[in-house]
Amino acid sequence: MSGAEHELSVTRHVNAPRGIAWKVWVDLKDEWFCPKPWRAEVVEEDLRPGGRSAVRMYGPDGEDTGPMEGIFLEVVPHERIVTTDAYAVGWVPQTPFMTAIWSFADEGEGTRFTATARHWDAETLNKHLEMGFHPGWDQMADQFKALCETSAASA
Template sequence: MSSAEHELSVSCHIAAPRAICWKVWTDLKDEWFCPKPWRAEVIEEDLRPGGRSAVQMFGPDGEETGPMEGVFLDVVPEALVVSTDAYASGWIPQTPFMTAVWQWAEEAEGTRFTATARHWDAEAKARHEEMGFHPGWDQMLDQYKALCEISAASA
């Protein structure tokens, strides 16, 4: 089995340098992380291996998710972030759903951004698809790209 077998991914070219894309990813997550009219609230982002990642989402009619909690496995500023929900902070095991891989690479006077959800098995991948991976992550990507490009234009 290849790792791609249980992956879902979105990718786009952003007309902004990696440094700006990184800053938007780290500092403005509340503004792009979930499809509008939902909103995200970052509870904690300790961007280091073993650091806690916790985000809660709120719907327009009072719905709430989570918080979605996990840990960072790898962090390379402006290049790569890997996190998983298989553990809560302190390496406490919890029921896993996915590992998220966020990547930034220089491309054509801008940045190639790719967000990948790696699932433990076919069932988890199918469940994520049914939950609306597309169009949800597509809209998240569009929101992120727009914020990056607005930030670059005003820099």
């Protein structure tokens, strides 16, 4: 089975160097990570394999997702970040939903940013679609692109 079988993805060409895109992902995640008017709060980002990745999202009507707990599986600076919610920190198994792959590649004068969600099965993929993967992740990618480009213009 290929990873793409149960995969959803969004991609954007960002008019900013890869270093700026990386810095926006790492340092400004709470500004782009979820579609507005929702807001994200980074609880902890320990950027190393096995490190904790925890983000909480708040809705405009008081909704609170609670911490979305996971760990980093791979961190290749300026290239790729892989996270999963299949484990909590300390390699504690939990019910998985997806593995996320965030990639950054040079493209022309800018960066090709791709955000991918890999699911364990078709049922989970369909649930993510029903939850609003599109337009949610599309808007997130647009917000990321705009923040990178604003950051590049002021650099």
